[in-house]
Amino acid sequence: MEVKTERFVLNMGPQHPSTHGVFRMRVTLDGEVVMDLEPKFGYLHRGIEKLAETRTYTQIISLTDRLSYLSSMTNNHAYVLAVEKLAGITVPERGEYMRVIMDEMMRISNHLAAIGFFLNDLGASVFTPLLYMYREREKLLDLFEMVCGQRLLYNYMRIGGLSHDFPSEFLPALKRFVAEMPAYLEEYEDLLAENEILLARTKGVGILPRELAINASISGPVLRSTGVKWDIRKADPYSVYDRFEFDIPTGETGDNYDRYWVRMQEMRQSLRILNQAIEQMPKSDQMNAAVPHFLHPPKGEAYGHVESPQGELGFYLVSDNSIAPYRLHIRAPTLINLTALREMVIGWKVADIVTTFGSIDVCLGEIDR
Amino acid sequence: MKLKLEHYGKGLAKGLGVTFRHVLRHRITTQYPEERLSVSKRFRGYRMVWDEERCTGCATCAKSCPQGNIEIVTSTKRDENRYVVEKFEVDTGRCIFCGLCVEACPYDALFYSREYECSTYRRSDLVLSRDQQKRTEGKELSAYFHPEIEENLPAQTLLLDKAGRRSQSLWD
C-alpha cells in the first residue's frame, strides 16, 4: 500500500534565533529531509559601495569596519592595502608588525565567536561552550580597547600605517594572554572535541566535495577543510607574513567537524605568529608613512586582498585622481562561500541546516554590504 | 581480532569533568552599580568635550565627519580679530564614533569624554549643545589623539587580572 506524502515549504525566516543575522531560507521538506534550499538575503543592505563614492579615502575606513563586524581589523587592512597599492605608499616596518599583531588577534577573537556560535546552534543548551569562549574573547577585546578605544569597530588602520602607537602596558598584557591561552585551548578540546554527541552530529554531515569547492571559488577555513592547502598569507604574502613560520591546518573530508577542527588549529597557529611577531618587532618610532591629508591617488585600479578569518577578502578600487574613489567593489568571502550551502545540505535533516550554516561562519554585514 | 575501543563515552566523561571544574572557579561577573569597571585611557565613546578657548571656529572637524554630524555657526568679532562660535552642536545619535573629528582638529580643542552612562529619554536630547559640551573642571577626558593627558588617567580594568583567582562565595 503506497503511503501518500507531500512536500511542504518551510520558511526559516528573517527573524530566527540562529541565522546569525537577518537571513531567510526557503526550504522544501519531505518530513524531516531537506529536498531543496533557496537562500534569500538582502535584508541588511546599506549601500556601502555606493556610499564609498562620496567619502574621502580616510573616511571610508570607518565604513569598511561595518562589513564583517566581528573581524573589523582585517577589513580595514584589506582596504588600506588596496589604497596603498594604488598610490604607491610603503609602510615602515614597525607599522607592518603592528598590523600583523592586530590581524592575528582578530583572527583568534573571530574564531572564538564562530566556534562558540556553532556549538550553540548544535544545542549545547544554555550556551556553555559559548560562555567559556567568550571569557577569552573578553580578554582580547579589553586589549583592543587599550589600543584604540573601541571594542568592536576599530577604525584603527590608516593609509600608510596606523592611527596610534601601542601604549606601554599593551605588550606585557599581550604576552600574558598569549602565555595562558594554550591551556584554555586544551580545555576547549577536552570539553567538546571527543564528545560522542558532537561527533555524531557533525562527522560526515554537510560534506563539501573538493572539486565543487575549487570551482565555486570558496576560500578560507571552508576551503581548507576540504583538503586544499591554500592560504593567501603563504600564496601571495602581504605585509610581513613571509618572515613568520606557521603551518596551514587542513581537513580531510570537508564535513562540519573538519571546519570546526580547522578553526581550532588556526587559533593555535595564530598564537605562534603572535609570539614571533612580539619578539621580532622593531622598537623604532617610525610607524606611519608620510601621506597627505587629502589623498589624490593617480588614475588607475588596484585590488588588495587579505586572508580574513572568513576567507579571501578583497577590495577592488578604481580611482580618477579625485578625493573620493570612482568605484569600490568588495569581494565578500562569506557571500561566495554561501553559494555552496545548497549542495552541502540536501539529503540531510532540518537540524543539519542550522548546523551547516553555522559552520560556514557567515556574517550578514558582509553578505549584504 | 583486535578489540579497538573508541567512542565508549570517554568524551562525554571529559566534558562532565571540565564543567565540574568550572564550579570551583572564580565568578567573573561584575555587580554593576556597586562595582564599576574603569574604561580604557583612549576610550572613544559617547560624548564630546569642547575647549572653548582653543577653538577658533575653523570647522575642520565638521568637514572631516563622514556623516556631517557637527553643526557650527560662527559670527565675526572684528575688534578682537577672531570668530565667535555661537553654535556647536554634535548629534551623538547619528555619530558613528570614528574619531576623525578629534584627529582632525589642528588646535587640539576637541576631546572625547570617558563617561559611558549617557542614556536619555528622548532622541532629541542626544543632540548636544555647546553648553553641554564645554570643557569644565571634573569632566573626564579621554586620551584618544591627546597623548599629553594619558599618564594621569586611571588604569583600565582588564579581565586578565581578574580571572583565575579562587572562587568567591556561592551566595552573593
Added chain:
Amino acid sequence: MNNLYPFDNYWAHFGVFAVVVLLFVIAGVMAFIYIERRGFGLFQMRMGPNRAGPWGLFQPIADAIKVLLKEDIVPDVADKVVHFLAPVVGFLPVLLIFAVVPFHEGHGLIPDLNVGILYVVAISSVGVVGVFMAGWASNNKYSLIGAMRAMAAMVSYEIPLVLSILGVVAIAGSLSMNGIVQAHDIPLFLLTPLGFLVFLASAMAEINRGPFDLLEADSEIVAGFHVEYSGMKFAMFYLAEYGHALAMSAIAATLFFRGWEGPGGQYIGILWFLVKIVFVFGLMIWLRVAFPRLRIDQLMGFAWKFLFPLALINLFIIAGEMVGFDGDIPWWMLFVNWAVTIVLVLVFSRAYRLGEGRVEVKA
C-alpha cells in the same frame, strides 16, 4: 507518628492532602526554576539571578507575575477548542503523579496504592497527547514538526523507562511505592547501576530536557510545539515541564535512592526526601550543561538500539540474581553489577557508527 489517616472522614484526608500536593508542586516548581538558573550560573562562572529579592529568591515569583500579565494571543486559524485544552491535558498528568509519591513513611495522598508504580507509568503517557494537541492546533509548520518529533520520541522512550522500573520492582517484590522504598538495605543505584543509568536517560528524554530537548530546540524550530502560546497557557506548559522534572526526580529518589530513609529517618524523613530530589535534579542540570543536542534519528537510535537492549539485559540479570540468591541479594553483589555494567557499555559502544543519515534525493 501522627498519622493523618485516623481522620474519621475519608474526604477530609483527601482534601488536606490534595491541597498539600498542589502546594508542594507549585512551590517545588518555583524552587526548581531558581535552582536551575543558579545552577547554570555555577557551571558557567557567573552568578545566576541575584537581584530580585535577597539572593534572587523572588525571581520565580517575578517570572510568574510577568507571565500572568501577558496578553493571551490565539492565532486566527487555530483550532480554538483544542488550542485551549492542550495546556490542561499537558499539565494535569504531572499533578496526578504526585498522588502516589510517599513523602514520609506511610504518608502521602495514597502511598500504599498496591499498583503505585504502574499508575505512574500509565499517567505519564497521557502527557504525550497534550503535546500533540498543542502542535496540531497551532496551525503552524514549526509546531507541527515539533509535535511529530515529540510524539515519536516520547513514545519510544516509554519502553526503556518501564523496563528499568521493572527491574526495581523485581527486587522489591511489590508495585506499591511505599514497598519499593523499603526494598533493600543499600540504595538501588549502587546495586543496579545499569538500571539507574537507563532510567535517568529515559526520564530525561521523557521530559524533553537535557541533551534530548530537540522538541523545543531554540536554535532550530524556535520553541517547537508551544511557539504559538503566550500568557497563562505558556505558563502551564512551563509549569508542566518543570513539574514533570520534579516528578521524575521524586520517582528516581523513591526508586533508586530509598526515598525518605536515612539516619534519623523516623522524624526527618521528609527532609531526606527533599535532599535526594535536589540531588537527582542536580545530576540532570549537570548533564544538560555539558552536552549538545541529539538529532531526531539519533534520538530514536539511542532509544531502540542502545537503551532498550540494555534494559532487557538488566532485567534478566536482576531476575537471575533474585532467583540465585533466593530473593535476598547480598550487598557485595554490587561490585559484580558494576563490572557487568562497564563491560556491557563497552560492548554496546562498538555498534556506534558515524556519518549515517543522509538520504538520496532524486531531483
